[in-house]
Amino acid sequence: MTYAVILAFQSLIREKWINLLSVLTIASGLLIISLALFTVYNIDAATKNLPERFSMILYLDNDIQKEKVDAAVGLLKKNNAVLSVRYIPKEEALKELKATLKNSSYVFEGLDENPLPDAIEVKLKKDAVGQETVRKFAGEVMKIPGVKEVDYAEKFLSTLNYLRVGMKTIGLILIASLGAGIVFVCYSTVKILFYRRDEEIETFKLLGATKAFIRTPFLVEGALIGTSGGVVSLLGIFAFYYIVLLRLSVSMPIFKAILFPTDLFLVLPFVGTFLGVTGAAIALGRLKY
Amino acid sequence: MTWANDGNNPMIHFSGVTKDYDNLTALRDITFSVEKGEMLFVTGPSGSGKTTLLKLIYFAEKPDGGTISVAGWETGLLKESSIPFLRRNIGIVFQDFRLLQNKNVFENVAMALRIRGISEKEIKTKVYETLKAVNLRHKADVFPRRLSGGEQQRVVISRAIVAEPTVLLADEPTGNLDPDTAEGVMRTFKEINAKGTTVLIATHNRELFRNSGRRVIKLDMGNLVAEERAQ
Numbered sequence: 001m002t003y004a005v006i007l008a009f010q011s012l013i014r015e016k017w018i019n020l021l022s023v024l025t026i027a028s029g030l031l032i033i034s035l036a037l038f039t040v041y042n043i044d045a046a047t048k049n050l051p052e053r054f055s056m057i058l059y060l061d062n063d064i065q066k067e068k069v070d071a072a073v074g075l076l077k078k079n080n081a082v083l084s085v086r087y088i089p090k091e092e093a094l095k096e097l098k099a100t101l102k103n104s105s106y107v108f109e110g111l112d113e114n115p116l117p118d119a120i121e122v123k124l125k126k127d128a129v130g131q132e133t134v135r136k137f138a139g140e141v142m143k144i145p146g147v148k149e150v151d152y153a154e155k156f157l158s159t160l161n162y163l164r165v166g167m168k169t170i171g172l173i174l175i176a177s178l179g180a181g182i183v184f185v186c187y188s189t190v191k192i193l194f195y196r197r198d199e200e201i202e203t204f205k206l207l208g209a210t211k212a213f214i215r216t217p218f219l220v221e222g223a224l225i226g227t228s229g230g231v232v233s234l235l236g237i238f239a240f241y242y243i244v245l246l247r248l249s250v251s252m253p254i255f256k257a258i259l260f261p262t263d264l265f266l267v268l269p270f271v272g273t274f275l276g277v278t279g280a281a282i283a284l285g286r287l288k289y
Numbered sequence: 290m291t292w293a294n295d296g297n298n299p300m301i302h303f304s305g306v307t308k309d310y311d312n313l314t315a316l317r318d319i320t321f322s323v324e325k326g327e328m329l330f331v332t333g334p335s336g337s338g339k340t341t342l343l344k345l346i347y348f349a350e351k352p353d354g355g356t357i358s359v360a361g362w363e364t365g366l367l368k369e370s371s372i373p374f375l376r377r378n379i380g381i382v383f384q385d386f387r388l389l390q391n392k393n394v395f396e397n398v399a400m401a402l403r404i405r406g407i408s409e410k411e412i413k414t415k416v417y418e419t420l421k422a423v424n425l426r427h428k429a430d431v432f433p434r435r436l437s438g439g440e441q442q443r444v445v446i447s448r449a450i451v452a453e454p455t456v457l458l459a460d461e462p463t464g465n466l467d468p469d470t471a472e473g474v475m476r477t478f479k480e481i482n483a484k485g486t487t488v489l490i491a492t493h494n495r496e497l498f499r500n501s502g503r504r505v506i507k508l509d510m511g512n513l514v515a516e517e518r519a520q
Contacts, residue, residue, distance in 0.1 A: 003403050014391065203387045206349065207448075208377035209404045211370075 004213075008220035015193055019225055022189040026229025026275070027236065029178045029185070030268055034237040040171040041261050047160060051129035054156070058120040058141055059149040068146040073120060075144055081128035081137055086121040090114050117148065131157045179275060182229070186222050186279025194218060194287055219280045226276020230269035237265050298361055300325045300456060300487045301346060307354035308341050308511075315341040317511045318355070328478070328488040330498040330519065333508035339491035340384065342508070343458050346489070347379050348372045360455060377405055380449030380486075382459035386441050388433040394420065395429040398447045405452060419451045423477060439470035446474065450481055457481055459490045463497060471497070 012019050058076075060069065069087060076085045088096075093116040101107055122141075124134070134157055138150045194201070201214055241260045249255035299322035308316040316338045323329050331339050344350040345357055348364055357364045362375060380401075388397050395416055402412045420426045423443040433441055442462065449457055459478065463471035475497055482488045490497070498505055498519040507515040 010391075199387075200389055200391075203389065204400070204404065205373070206347065206376065206381060206383075206387070207401050207404050208373045208375075210373045213404055 004216035004220050007217035008224060011193060011197070011217065011221055012224060015196065018189060018192060019221075022185055022225050023228045023232060025185045026182050026226060026272060027232035029182045030230055030233035030272060031236045033175050033178050034233060034265055034268065035240070036171050036174040037264060038237070038261070040167045041264065042258055043163065043167050045259055046257075047163060050160060051124075051126045054124065054129045054153065056122045056124070056134070056138065056141070056150060056152040058122060058144075058147050059151065060118040060120065061146050061148050062117060064118055064146045069118065069120075072144050072146050076120065076122055076141070079137075079140075081124050081133065082122055083125045084123045088119045088121055090116045090118050093117075093119060120147075129157070131161045182226070182272075182275045183279040183282065186226060186276045187283045188279075189225060190218050190222050190280040190283040191287065193221065194283065215284050218284055219277055222276040222278075222280025222283075223273050224276070226272040226274070226279070227269050228272070229276070230272025233272070234265055234268040237268070298358075299323060300327070300360055301489070302358045303342075303345075303355065304357075305355035306345065306352045306357055308338075308345060308350060309353050314511050316345075316352075316508075319508075319513050320355075321506055321513060321516065323487060323489055325487055326482070326485050328482040328503050329490070330501075330503055330505040331489065331491040331508060332493060332495065332498070332505055333514075334493055336510075337508040338511040339493075339508055340460055341511075343381075343460050343489070343491055346456075346458060347376060347381055373404075377452065378455045380452070380454035380457040382442075382445050382449050382457070382462045384460040384464060386433075386445050388441060388444060390433055393430050393432050394425060394436070394444050397433065397444055398451050401448050401452050415451055416447075419447045422480075423447050438465040439467070439473075442466060442470070442474060443477075446477055450486075454486065456487045456489070459488070459492075461492055461494075462490060463492065463494060468496075 058072070060072070073085050073087055076082055091114065094114050097116065098105070098108060124137070128134070128137070131154075134152060135154075138152065141147055141150050204214055245255050245258055245260075249258075301323040303319050303321050306316055306319040307314065319338075319342070331342060333339055341350060345352055345364070346359055348367070352365065359375070360378065362371075367375065389400065392400070398416045398419060399412050402415060407415075417426060417429070420429055423446060425440060425443050425447065428436065428440060433444065436444065442465070446459075446462070449459075457478070462478070463474055466474060471494075478488055478490065492498075501519045503519050505515075505517055505519050506513055507517075
């Protein structure tokens with residue numbers, strides 16, 4: 001094994017330009033993956049707290065009796081998906097509306113009676129705020145006696161859902177395609193290096209070398225190329241954050257809100273190693289010698 | 290994998306061996322034996338099949354007909370994975386040297402031992418001993434391209450014998466050498482043979498075995514045309 005490492009290092013130095021090109025290509029691929037992850041991570045973090053602001057309004061029948069309201073509130077509180085329930089009498093609703101529209105008070109001129117119905121505001125638990133669960137919950141709520149109409153931001157939920165699923169899908173496609181690309185780069189590099197050492201390998205075989213003796217240096221070389229690519233991409237993503245984003249945040253405070261998941265990026269060299277060894281192993285498996 | 294020769298069987302035995310390359314028959318119905326500890330010459334003009342015969346012995350080629358056994362192992366029955374282990378018992382002096390140009394003399398000779406997984410300490414001792422025996426100790430750090438033809442040939446011999454093989458095969462070992470150097474190389478082979486190694490030398494140079502009293506087999510156009518003792 002030690003000699004395999006020595007041979008791998010000798011080959012790295014001897015074929016420095018091919019190897020350098022491979023390292024930079026792998027580093028670029030991993031850097032793009034990191035930037036995609038970085039974006040997905042920040043969008044995920046930004047949208048994580050949005051469900052807490054989500055609420056449903058249940059409009060009640062006109063002149064509903066207090067017993068019916070209490071019964072409806074009681075039923076809602078028993079539901080596992082519900083975080084909080086607040087009864088809003090129509091007088092309070094009008095007061096809130098007037099407070100909201102205080103700059104447009106002319107809207108209420110000539111209004112003899114309160115046009116708003118009594119309502120109940122329901123806040124759901126974070127986990128229950130999903131497009132399907134909310135739709136199902138709205139259906140159940142409509143069956144409660146006294147509830148006339150349910151209103152909630154359906155569009156907000158679907159946008160949130162699209163945003164999350166979309167970003168994750170794009171992230172996964174990027175990771176898969178660039179991951180495959182990196183494996184292919186390592187595969188091609190090892191194949192080229194193998195052909196360039198064709199004569200040497202033939203001599204090794206005639207001297208009695210096993211396949212393992214011949215293969216191991218190439219696997220080590222693949223690992224070293226992959227790891228180097230990972231380290232360079234790690235330096236790249238740190239440089240991007242500390243040099244670009246932190247400087248920008250001085251003049252544009254919005255950038256201060258961006259999170260940098262250090263732990264997530266520290267695995268980049270190991271990801272590089274894995275992809276490098278995988279590419280080398282595929283190349284060696286396909287070569288006839 | 291162990292070297293199976295028990296001493297009673299011939300070290301190398303060809304029985305009705307034929308080898309074809311496309312439409313060309315390189316060897317036709319060859320039968321001969323080499324005893325343990327023997328030094329045998331295979332002679333014949335260029336293209337007579339000498340190199341092919343050696344390649345069949347070190348498993349670089351497979352026969353198209355007949356059987357070959359080396360130290361008791363029938364080559365046709367060998368598994369692919371066994372070949373490296375059996376090759377380790379055969380030292381080969383290649384006609385084209387096959388030296389690793391990017392490694393110095395020490396590393397070239399050491400390679401035969403590294404492949405066997407021998408410790409660095411032992412490699413150092415054995416390589417320097419062998420280089421001393423062929424008078425190349427002082428060239429250990431030199432790269433092959435800086436060596437003369439005779440020196441390169443001695444490096445190849447060192448690599449072939451450093452692991453103390455049971456059989457030593459040499460393909461035109463003096464082809465590029467002047468008479469004095471060729472004599473030195475032959476002296477080395479005789480010394481190796483005297484220690485019990487079976488030696489088989491393929492050469493077109495009759496001077497190498499003249500008056501040696503050694504057994505010689507002669508090939509011509511892939512046929513074994515004569516088997517005699519050199520007088």
